[in-house]
Amino acid sequence: MTGKISVLMPRLLLSAIMTMALFSCPAQAFQNGPASVAPVAKKLVDAVVNISTSQTVKGPSGVPLPKVPKGAPFEDFFDDFFNKRGGVPNSDRKISSLGSGFVIDGNEGLIVTNNHVIEGAEEIEINFHDGSKLKVDKVLGRDTKADLALLKVTPKKPLKDVKFGPSATLEVGDWVMAIGNPFGLGGSVSLGIISAKSRDINSGPYDDYLQTDAAINKGNSGGPLFNMDGEVIGVNTAIISPTGGSIGIGFAVPSDTVANVVDQLKQFGEVRRGWLGVKIQTVTDDIAETLGVPENSGALIAAVTPESPAAKAGLEAGDVILKFDNKDVTSMRGLPRIVAQAPIGKAADVELLRKGERKTLQVTVGRLDDGDDTDSDLKEQGSESPAPGSSIIGLKLSALTSELRRKYGLDDKIKGVVVESIDPQSAAAKKGIKAGDVIVEAAQEAVSDPGDVAASVDKVRKAGRKAVLFRVEDGKGDLRFVAVPIS
Structure with a gap:
């Protein structure tokens, strides 16, 4: 018995010391997660x-009424x-x-x-x-x-209100609190953390949601997400749930976005977003290798809208935008959000990479009208000059003729080399190139016949690169960049 007690006593003593230390810690030990959120909730509810x-x-109505046969007893x-x-x-x-x-x-x-x-x-x-x-x-x-x-609303007396706090400074793991009306149960408080930032849930062109595990259910929509200082850092908007109830994956519009939108709704009754006038795509691993930029960074311009702010500023297809208005463009989807929030008419610096050289251009931010396309992404989908119709890296290419334009429905304005057929096992086929597509550029150089394409491929191969970058246009006029492996 004595031996057992001697073994247990140090553990009990250690447990008691840890417990005393926990409850005797200064208040700052709980600054990111207080022992109770009651004081905060009481001020905000x-x-x-x-x-x-x-x-x-x-x-x-949702429930059909019973149908009784004519002449039935009831x-x-x-x-x-x-x-x-x-x-x-x-x-x-x-x-x-x-x-x-x-x-x-x-x-x-x-x-x-x-x-x-x-x-x-x-x-x-x-x-x-x-x-x-x-x-x-x-x-x-x-x-x-x-x-x-x-x-x-018209208040009979001043109402209790809350203020916005900064969402950009939030970090994953910070404590947050949701208050709302889930399932009609008003004044419900739930606590959790920021699980992730900049979530894209495919709900719109400017998705940049905060993700939280604070319980959010049907009826919480539109309610605030608070930090521990009692500031609104998000508006609870959506959940992922196979059951209809909270499973700990909720999404809130960041307060930095909300504050900007609300200010414009107060001033104009509408939101006036900035517009650049470009079609962009992600800098994938193979495209990054061909351009010499870090993968998954920047936004690659696939096309520039004529007479747009981007066109007037001198931006070109093939440019990779690295910064806009002194803000880093860390992903393709980040650019539309940054541009949309820029003041209309502002002269903004655009830092970009063009054919391996860094440049800075200045663009005057335009206004996105209903008739304009959003600055949005495009979905990914030693050599002698060969004779027309020859195969290059699995592609049978031909110079554009009137007959081929009619065959593939190509506009007279489209310039380049048409793909007549493609080896289904080739790398180009796996990258989504198909018959009827037109190669407009190869290795960022304009092409007009199959020989130009072959020369560009050979040049890239001799430079030791693993892929050649094609700029491809389809019959609908949509342009995109495709990096096709050549080794």
Whole structure:
């Protein structure tokens, strides 16, 4: 017995010391995760609101009424029962939905929520934590691309409001708190961390979501995500869930984006985004090798819109944009977000790589109109000159003729060498090149006959590179860069 006690006593003593140390730590030990979030939640809950909407829809209700055969014993009973209760299959009916929001200006009565929370609503009512209610006077503006809306109510007394904090300084692992109206249970508080940043969930061209494991469910949409200083650092917008409930993967629009959108909705009632006028694609491993740039960095320009700000500034297809307005372009999808947030009319520096040489050009940011294409990505999909129709790295190429233009539906403006057929086992086929495509450039040099292509391939091979970079145009006029292995 004595031996057992002597073994256990040091462990018990160590446990007691660790416990005492834990609870005697200074307050700063909990600065990133306090022992309780009750003080923070208590200050914020009154600024978070429940949003209920209603709208009238036409057509049959969700549950079909029973059909009784003519002359059946209970025909009169069913007719009387359902007619008295208004059970008409094609009658109009009102449906309602619930969401969340938060007050950003208590004196003016300004409330932020998701656009999808109020989409199609005829009436919008704001329910406050103290039980009071206010009708929304006006939707000041909405932005479908960022899924945000700004509402206006007339407060009888100043409302409790909250402020935006910076989302750019957040780090993965930082504590965050969500308050909202999940499943109609208003004032619900959940705690978690930032699980990831800059998430692209394919919901729009400017996806840049914060990911959190704080519980977010149906009804939390439009509600705030707070840091431990009580600042709004995101708007809870979406979840991934096979069950319909939280599995710890939720997404919030970062506050830096929200604040910018809200400011414009207040000023203009709409969002005015910057526009460059380029089609871009990712710098993949093989393209990076051909261009001599780090992989997965920058944005490769595949095409420039005529008369666009990019065209006027001298940007060209094949340029790799590394910085825009002194902000690093760390990925292809980062460029549209940076440009969209740039002030209209601002002269911004563009740092780029062109044929191995770094250049800095200045572009005046344009305004993205409804008729303009977003600065968006394109989906990835010693040698003698050979005679026309010869095969080069699995491609049978020919100079463009009127007959070939008609055959493949190619516009007269398209210049280059047409692909007549392709070896299905070749590297080019695996990269998505197909018959009817036109090679416009090879190794960033314009080509007009198969000999030009062969010479470029030979030049690249002698330089010791593993792939040749083609610029390819299809019958629809879409341009893209394709790096085709040659070894």
